[in-house]
Amino acid sequence: MPIIQVERLTKTFGTLVAVNDISFDVEEGMIFGFLGPNGAGKTTTISILCTLLSPTSGRTLIAGFDCMREPAKVRKSIGIVFQDTTLDKDLTAYENLVFHAYLYSLPKAERRERVDAVLRFVDLYDRKDDLVRKFSGGMKRRLEVARGLLHRPRVLFLDEPTLGLDPQSRSNLWEFITELPKKHNVTIFMTTHYMEEAEVCDRIAIIDHGKIIAMDSPEELKKMVGGDVVSITTTDNARARHDIEHLFRMNVAEKENALYVTCSRGDTCIPELIRTLGERVLSVRIQRPTLNDVFLKLTGKTIRDEEVSGNDSIRASIRAHRRR
Amino acid sequence: MELNAIYVIVAREIKKFIREKSRLISALARPLLWLFIVGAGISRLVPLEAGVPYTQFIYPGIIGMTILFSSILSSISIIWDKEFGFLKEILVAPVSRFSIVVGKALSGTIVSTIQASLILALFPFLGFQLTVLQILAVLCICASLSFCLSAFGIVLATFYDNYESFSVIMNFIIMPMFFLSGAMYPVKLLPDILKIVTKLNPLTYGIDALKHVIFPQGIGTMGPDFSVLTNIAVIALASLAFVLIAGKAFERKQ
Numbered sequence: 317m318p319i320i321q322v323e324r325l326t327k328t329f330g331t332l333v334a335v336n337d338i339s340f341d342v343e344e345g346m347i348f349g350f351l352g353p354n355g356a357g358k359t360t361t362i363s364i365l366c367t368l369l370s371p372t373s374g375r376t377l378i379a380g381f382d383c384m385r386e387p388a389k390v391r392k393s394i395g396i397v398f399q400d401t402t403l404d405k406d407l408t409a410y411e412n413l414v415f416h417a418y419l420y421s422l423p424k425a426e427r428r429e430r431v432d433a434v435l436r437f438v439d440l441y442d443r444k445d446d447l448v449r450k451f452s453g454g455m456k457r458r459l460e461v462a463r464g465l466l467h468r469p470r471v472l473f474l475d476e477p478t479l480g481l482d483p484q485s486r487s488n489l490w491e492f493i494t495e496l497p498k499k500h501n502v503t504i505f506m507t508t509h510y511m512e513e514a515e516v517c518d519r520i521a522i523i524d525h526g527k528i529i530a531m532d533s534p535e536e537l538k539k540m541v542g543g544d545v546v547s548i549t550t551t552d553n554a555r556a557r558h559d560i561e562h563l564f565r566m567n568v569a570e571k572e573n574a575l576y577v578t579c580s581r582g583d584t585c586i587p588e589l590i591r592t593l594g595e596r597v598l599s600v601r602i603q604r605p606t607l608n609d610v611f612l613k614l615t616g617k618t619i620r621d622e623e624v625s626g627n628d629s630i631r632a633s634i635r636a637h638r639r640r
Numbered sequence: 641m642e643l644n645a646i647y648v649i650v651a652r653e654i655k656k657f658i659r660e661k662s663r664l665i666s667a668l669a670r671p672l673l674w675l676f677i678v679g680a681g682i683s684r685l686v687p688l689e690a691g692v693p694y695t696q697f698i699y700p701g702i703i704g705m706t707i708l709f710s711s712i713l714s715s716i717s718i719i720w721d722k723e724f725g726f727l728k729e730i731l732v733a734p735v736s737r738f739s740i741v742v743g744k745a746l747s748g749t750i751v752s753t754i755q756a757s758l759i760l761a762l763f764p765f766l767g768f769q770l771t772v773l774q775i776l777a778v779l780c781i782c783a784s785l786s787f788c789l790s791a792f793g794i795v796l797a798t799f800y801d802n803y804e805s806f807s808v809i810m811n812f813i814i815m816p817m818f819f820l821s822g823a824m825y826p827v828k829l830l831p832d833i834l835k836i837v838t839k840l841n842p843l844t845y846g847i848d849a850l851k852h853v854i855f856p857q858g859i860g861t862m863g864p865d866f867s868v869l870t871n872i873a874v875i876a877l878a879s880l881a882f883v884l885i886a887g888k889a890f891e892r893k894q
Contacts, residue, residue: 391734402725418648
């Protein structure tokens with residue numbers, strides 16, 4: 317039985333259809349990614365799965381429990397790392413985790429031990445008695461993941477886990493997240509609007525305007541684009557173009573003094589091209605398709621175009637200011 | 641009842657209360673200003689009645705005020721928790737919404753009762769002679785009133801969800817509640833329309849109960865306006881109603 321089952325889920329806010337009749341299953345033990353631009357309906361879906369929001373229609377089950385009818389059982393089965401930090405900055409890392417341990421009624425005898433274990437796992441044991449307000453963004457996120465795992469949930473939700481982190485902490489966090497399913501026997505459900513980051517997923521659902529427009533493994537999705545793009549510069553582009561078109565029967569595009577050829581396997585295509593064109597070749601470059609290309613192909617726009625205004629960051633800075 | 645959850649919600653608030661010493665000092669400054677500056681000034685205008693000077697008359701009201709401010713401010717920390725996301729951590733936990741409300745209300749109760757008892761400790765300086773029994777009775781009333789007002793504060797916090805609403809609550813809810821509670825003047829002397837509002841205010845009954853205990857000898861028009869039984873019944877029913885409303889309001893969003 318799939319660990320997450322979503323059947324014909326719809327959520328409207330007034331006239332706005334945030335989630336429009338989506339259905340999908342997530343198998344146990346995988347990393348499932350919800351990929352789409354801001355405002356596509358990712359956070360709304362997570363809020364419904366986490367029992368914080370009622371759906372307009374449709375059914376959602378987690379570990380076999382209905383999110384509407386058995387919220388307490390669903391809540392016990394899930395851990396969540398929200399988009400914005402939900403730590404108490406005026407408590408220490410240790411206190412935040414102990415708070416969680418009590419809230420989830422962890423057995424008294426195991427409380428300390430398990431808190432210590434997750435702190436070690438996220439490499440924050442040495443900082444456990446520091447107030448969370450002194451932590452960097454990456455440390456806070458790691459602490460939240462630790463907290464999400466403390467009660468041994470079957471599904472861990474990560475809503476934009478790397479938002480606002482520097483590249484270094486980002487890649488560290490990914491390394492760490494990809495280890496979770498095996499080490500902690502947990503299924504990961506994550507959302508992101510960073511295409512590169514979705515590569516770690518076993519399966520991806522691409523969502524846009526509340527609809528799932530594609531769902532598959534990253535490799536399969538990328539095949540939709542039609543293969544690798546090889547770009548070549550030569551001493552005589554016109555002649556090279558003529559040769560490629562006639563000998564390989566491939567379409568060639570020319571842009572900014574370079575020739576672009578699309579082929580299913582770039583690694584075998586390049587030697588052939590070089591053999592044919594010989595010494596005329598000046599440079600060769602291969603570009604593998606990215607999930608961004610997939611999104612572009614499916615929607616006709618890149619995901620970055622959709623980035624929302626600076627509203628969120630303004631709000632965040634007001635918050636930061638107020639707390640001083 | 642999920643005692644683990646209630647315990648940890650209370651423990652968090654108490655821990656933060658102890659860490660923020662400035663909060664306690666500013667919370668105590670307000671009643672002291674009212675008692676010794678406003679009270680002392682007005683007592684020059686108001687004649688003694690049954691041997692009770694005005695500064696003594698307002699003493700129960702000032703204890704009530706201490707509770708009003710600290711209970712509601714304590715509950716309003718929920719707005720902070722909403723704004724900074726911590727509330728979500730509590731709401732996704734497998735804990736009933738009522739345990740969350742009760743935990744929050746008990747936190748407010750403890751913090752407020754501590755502050756009220758510090759004001760109560762001033763009684764010898766105001767010329768009172770209270771017995772141990774009276775002191776215990778006052779503390780019991782303080783605790784029940786604190787619970788009631790903390791629960792009311794949670795209801796308020798569920799309606800407002802950003803910190804801009806803070807001054808609205810301060811100016812349009814807390815201050816009128818204080819002025820229309822019989823704290824500064826006896827309810828029976830108010831114009832009819834204000835009398836109605838005063839009777840809808842749970843703080844009125846808490847202060848009235850305190851007057852019963854602090855002035856057992858009866859002090860004419862300055863004395864209590866309601867019976868002890870009425871006071872207790874209103875506070876108990878109001879507490880129950882607020883907890884139920886707040887618990888409902890914490891349910892899943894539509």
